[in-house]
Amino acid sequence: MSIYLDHAATTPIDPRVKEAMDPYLIDAFGNPSSIHTYGRDVRAAIDAARETIARSIHATDPSEIVFTSGGTEADNMALRGVMVEARSSGKKHLITSQIEHHAILDTCEYLEKLGFEITYVPVDSSGLVHLQDIQNAIRPDTALISIMFGNNEIGTLQPVREIGELARERGILFHVDAVQALGLEEMDVSDLQVDLMSISAHKICGPKGIGALYVHKKVKMMPQMFGGYQERRRRAGTENVPGIIGFAKAVALRIQERERYREHLKQLRRELFRALKVKQIDFVQNGHGEQSLLHIVNLSFPGIDSETLLMNLDIAGIAVSSGSACTSGTIHKSHVIEALQVGEERVDSAIRFSFGQSNTIKEILYVVDILRDTIQRLSKT
Structure with a gap:
C-alpha cells in the first residue's frame, strides 16, 4: 500500500483542474498581450481567472491580484518590492517572526545585506506570535510587518486580524504568507486589514509553477522583473496561461467544497x-x-x-x-x-x-x- x-x-492536481487547463495547452495558445482574436480570447480567460481568485479572498478589485510563479516569488516580491520602495522615504525596518517560511527568512537575510534592518519576533511554545512583541518591535522607520497566516510545519494559526489592526493604526504595511491557509480558512483581506498576501496553486490541488500576490491598490512597491507591460508593469513576462486557468479552477473548487x-x-x-x-x-x-x-x-x-x-x-x-x-x-x-x-x-x-x-x-x-x-x-x- x-x-x-x-x-x-x-x-496532486484535481482531474477537474486538469480538464480546465487542457484547452489552454493546445488550442487556446494565443499570447494574451496580442491584440488579435487569439490573444483577446486568452486575455478574457485570464481576466475571468483573476476575478475568481480576487473573490476568494474578498479583494475588491481584481487588478490587485498579481500572478507569480508561486508562493516563493510572491513572498520575495512583497518584501523586496515594499522595502526598496520604502527606502526613498527613509524607512528601512521590517518585522517578521522566527518561524516564517524560508522564502521570507532568506529574503530578509538578503535585505539585511542591502542595509535594511530586520526584527525577528519570537513565538511561544505553541508557535504563536504575541501581539505585544510585535508592538514592542515597531520603530518610526518600520515599513512592513510580515507574518504567515498558518505555519507550514506545525500548523499554528497566527492572530492575523489583531496584527493587521495594529499595523493599520501605526501606518505600517502588513504582508501575510497565506500559502498553506488558502481554501481552508475564511479570508477577507479587508476585514483582516492585510495589504499584501501570498498564495499558491499547488497546495490546493492546482498546478505547480503558479501563484499570486494580492497587492492593495494603495501599496507602492518596486517591480522585481522588468521587460513588459504584463500585470500592470508589476511583474513582466508572458503569463503562464494554463497555470492561471488551473489556479482559478482549483480555487473555485476549494471554496465551493x-x-x-x-x-x-x-x-x-x-x-x-x-x-x-x-x-x-x-x-x-x-x-x-x-x-x-x-x-x-x-x-x-x-x-x-x-x-x-x-x-x-x-x-x-x-x-x-x-x-x-x-x-x-x-x-x-x-x-x-x-x-x-x-x-x-x-x-x-x-x-x-x-x-x-x-x-x-x-x-x-x-x-x-x-x-x-x-x-x-x-x-x-
Missing part, C-alpha cells in the same frame, strides 16, 4: 490521535492544539530520530516529512521547532503528517499500525 501524507509539501473538506480533515485528525492513543504510541504534539490548520499535524516521538523514522516509513510506502530537511548532504534541524524552545529531543524526533482530500480513515489506521511497529523496532536497536 502506498499512502501520501505530505500534502503541505504539494498536492471547503466546508465538506474541512469536516473531512477534522475526521482524519481525530482518527489519527485516537489511533495513536489506542496503540499506546508515545508522542508529543508540536504546535497549537486547537488554533491550527486542519491538514497539518506535527508530532515528536521521544527517543526516535526523525530522519530514521522518515526513511523507514518511506520504505513501507508512507510519504510524510520530518522536521528537518536534507540539503547537499547536510542535515538541518527545523528552525520552526527549535524556535518553540521545547528541547532537542522534540526537535530531533519531529514528523509532519499533512492530509489531503484523497486520504481515508482506513489509510490513517494503516499508517498508525506501521508507525507502532516501526517505533518498536527502532527502540530496540
Whole structure:
C-alpha cells in the first residue's frame, strides 16, 4: 500500500483542474498581450481567472491580484518590492517572526545585506506570535510587518486580524504568507486589514509553477522583473496561461467544497490521535492544539530520530516529512521547532503528517499500525 501524507509539501492536481487547463495547452495558445482574436480570447480567460481568485479572498478589485510563479516569488516580491520602495522615504525596518517560511527568512537575510534592518519576533511554545512583541518591535522607520497566516510545519494559526489592526493604526504595511491557509480558512483581506498576501496553486490541488500576490491598490512597491507591460508593469513576462486557468479552477473548487473538506480533515485528525492513543504510541504534539490548520499535524516521538523514522516509513510506502530537511548532504534541524524552545529531543524526533482530500480513515489506521511497529523496532536497536 502506498499512502501520501505530505500534502503541505504539494498536492496532486484535481482531474477537474486538469480538464480546465487542457484547452489552454493546445488550442487556446494565443499570447494574451496580442491584440488579435487569439490573444483577446486568452486575455478574457485570464481576466475571468483573476476575478475568481480576487473573490476568494474578498479583494475588491481584481487588478490587485498579481500572478507569480508561486508562493516563493510572491513572498520575495512583497518584501523586496515594499522595502526598496520604502527606502526613498527613509524607512528601512521590517518585522517578521522566527518561524516564517524560508522564502521570507532568506529574503530578509538578503535585505539585511542591502542595509535594511530586520526584527525577528519570537513565538511561544505553541508557535504563536504575541501581539505585544510585535508592538514592542515597531520603530518610526518600520515599513512592513510580515507574518504567515498558518505555519507550514506545525500548523499554528497566527492572530492575523489583531496584527493587521495594529499595523493599520501605526501606518505600517502588513504582508501575510497565506500559502498553506488558502481554501481552508475564511479570508477577507479587508476585514483582516492585510495589504499584501501570498498564495499558491499547488497546495490546493492546482498546478505547480503558479501563484499570486494580492497587492492593495494603495501599496507602492518596486517591480522585481522588468521587460513588459504584463500585470500592470508589476511583474513582466508572458503569463503562464494554463497555470492561471488551473489556479482559478482549483480555487473555485476549494471554496465551493471547503466546508465538506474541512469536516473531512477534522475526521482524519481525530482518527489519527485516537489511533495513536489506542496503540499506546508515545508522542508529543508540536504546535497549537486547537488554533491550527486542519491538514497539518506535527508530532515528536521521544527517543526516535526523525530522519530514521522518515526513511523507514518511506520504505513501507508512507510519504510524510520530518522536521528537518536534507540539503547537499547536510542535515538541518527545523528552525520552526527549535524556535518553540521545547528541547532537542522534540526537535530531533519531529514528523509532519499533512492530509489531503484523497486520504481515508482506513489509510490513517494503516499508517498508525506501521508507525507502532516501526517505533518498536527502532527502540530496540
